[in-house]
Amino acid sequence: VSTQSTWGVKLIRKHCFLLFTMATTQQQDDQHLPPKESAVFKQVIKMYENKQYKNALKSCNQILKKFPNHGETLAMKGMALSGIDGKKEEAYDFVKQGLMKSKCKSHVCWHVYGLLNRADKNYEQAIKCYRNALNIDTDNLQILRDLALLQIQKMDTAGLVQTRHKLLELKPSLKANWLGFALAHHLNQSYDTALKVLDNMDSSLDPPETVYETSELLLYKNMIILESGDFKGALEQLEKNKDNILDKTSLLEAKAKCYEKIENHPEAAEIYLELLKSQTENRNYILKYAQNSGYPNLTDWNVDLDNASRDNLTKILLELEEKFPRSSALKRVILDVAHGDIFEKRLVDFVKPFLRKTIPSLFSALKSLYLKPAKVEYMSRIWHEWEVSLKSSSKFPGEETEEYPSTYLWLLMLLSAHYYRIEQYDKALNYIKAAIEHTPTVEMLYILQGRIFKHLGQPEEAWQSVEKARLLDTADRYLNTKSTKYLLRCNRIVDADKTISLFTSPGDSPSYNNVVDMQCMWYEIEEGDAYWRLGDVHTAMKKWLLVDKHFQDMEEDQFDFHTYILRKFTMRAYIDLLRFERRAHGHKFYQSAAERVVKGYLEIHKLKEERVDIQSKVLKLKEDPPKDERKKKRDDDEDDDETPEKKHNVVVNVEDPLSAAVHFANALTQYSPNKLSSWVLSAELYLKKKKPLLVLQKLLKAKTYVPQSEELKKLAQELYSSTSDVNPHVKAVLDEHRKELLN
Secondary structure, three states, X not given: OHHHHHHHHHXXXXXXXXXXXXXXXXXXXXXXXXXHHHHHHHHHHHHHHOOOHHHHHHHHHHHHHHOOOOHHHHHHHHHHHHOOOOOHHHHHHHHXXXXXXXXXXXXXXXHHHHHHHHHOOOHHHHHHHHHHHHHHOOOOHHHHHHHHHHHHXXXXXXXXXXXXXXXXXHOOOOHHHHHXXXXXXXXXXXXXXXXXXXXXXXXXXXXXXXXXXXXXXXXXXXXXXXXXXXXXXXXXXXXXXXXXXXXXXXXXXXXXXXXXXXXOHHHHHHHHHHHHHHOOOOHHHHXXXXXXXXXXXXXXXXXXXXXXXXXXXXXXXXXXXXXXXXXXXXXXXXXXXXXHHHHHHHHHHXXXXXXXHOOOOHHHHOHHHHHOHHHHXXXXXXXXXXXXXXXXXXXXXXXXXXXXXXXXXXXXXXXXXXXXXXXXXXXXXXXXXXXXXXXXXXXXXXXXXXXXXXXXXXXXXXXXXXXXXXXXXXXXXXXXXXXXXXXXXXXXXXXXXXXHHHHHOOOOOOHHXXXXXXXXXXXXXXXXXXXXXXXXXXXXXXXXXXXXXXXXXXXXXOHHHHOHHHHHOOHHHHHHHHXXXXXXXXXHHHHHHHXXXXXXXXXXXXXXXXXXXXXXXXXXXXXXXXXXXHHHHHHHOHHHHOOHHHHOOOOOOOOOHHHHHHHHXXXXXXXXXXXXXXXXXXXXXXXXXXXXXXXXXXXXXXHHHOOOOHHHHHHHHHHHHOOOOOOHXXXXXXXXXXXXXXX
């Protein structure tokens, strides 16, 4: 019996082993397709790349009928679904199923999962997926390239160095891989290594195909040397290769910068003098010439200087003007620096040609002079002398030539602009009315009148003036834009849309969609302000958040350049682009919108606390079209009814407004730290979130920029009145700064 029992146990074990082996083999076979299905799978990839998502989906289903557990096909089905509207969640489900069925051992599944996350701009998760894929297939070039793109997008320079090194190892014959590796070290501030990589590229590969590539490569090397701090080495490199550099302007600018860094200012001044020969209107060159001619601390033309320094600087500029007598920029810069008799004579010589030729830019050209009270006083006196003389004799004082009537007209406009600048709006309005009465067909007169009405707090009258200007020239886009802006400031949103549609609506497409597609941010900000004034917080927020979406799109657009530059050798421009993107959120449009968004989220939080239905405040400004038109609209194109907010996935976070506002508040304090409102809004936000230490941090930071402010004191009082029940350790920290903030 025992022998039979032992034999039975062995038999059972043998059968169990066979069953397990068969199950394992079956599972492995599920992940390997036969030749026929494998060919279909390759077609699926091509269909997806050609955006034939429905055909790819059919082919995936065809494979899955026979092999329902094939992970890579499940993942590709998810990718195909991601290209179809409304299937995003289902796409993720299939990709995750594919990962599970392949036991996370398929590089294709991980790659697909990474591509889905990248499409949703979840870059950190996408990078993790790509790394997991590379753990399985370490030499996959496509995954390495995709990973490198995301790393440079997120400025993960350390990771980028490793990825680019691997790409170079796999394909050392490609120049793009050498350049990419050098670029990675440059961004990682490993300047010596970057230069060695470029030198090795020169010795290992064929020389550049064109002289342009050689020139750009030499200038890029110089850029790296200069940023490494080796200014003498950079200068030597330029001198050695000056015959091979085609961009002579960049060559001279780089040499001037090197001479400045090694404090050889006479040589730098000579180079800027050379640059001015080809660009006489370049104000930056004029400023640099002055800095290297004995004024290194001259940051702009309006800095305070003593009279002796001002006289000497004026002399330098006058000598420069003798070399470039036709430079308008020099003539204007001298007005900023000169004083006394020289200023008076130069001002008269500068303004008279503008008046005689009726040049509208005169009024903006004189703007910076209004920072100096003495110059304002002189301008006021001289303008009035001219007014009396031209009105009585049509001649300037002391001149015999009779002027055209248009000269007197432009002087009236100059006087109006003068009083507008010094905020004497009543006098400004009287002069502009006199000018309009003199010649009622000049558009710019009505534009200035509209600005004056705006500052007088009369938006309706301001729009009427600007609208008169628009009607005088309906083909002028600038006048159309002005009229639209002033309509929005009158809260006439529908009329503004009709006005701007004269230039933005090709055919029958909705005009507002075109405005959004053109990233017309001033319109979205102004329209949001109009909705805000009308009490529709939700719609106002949507308009402002569109500005944030535009900046996200700009950041996303970088992907188009990450590979392009490595083929075209435009390295210096690319570096400038990357650095611009890092400071892009400091742009005035973004900062303006971010400030409004934070205020909007604070208002939404307040309404929620008051149990007010936010949706009930949404305005319906446009009437529904007749039934016939609605039917026609549906028949023509079902997408026409899609609002820009839905199209661009703009959503107002009503559920947790305070958390949504944090991102924008941080952008304000990071890029506009000198503005008191940035810190005030940030402190208000954290007060609502009941984060006393963060409120304290914002208030203390604000005091470093704005030492005295009633707003900050008021916020400090609110902070200390609401911290009676906080943690004792937190209270101790708060009490430590109580006197500093409240006194």
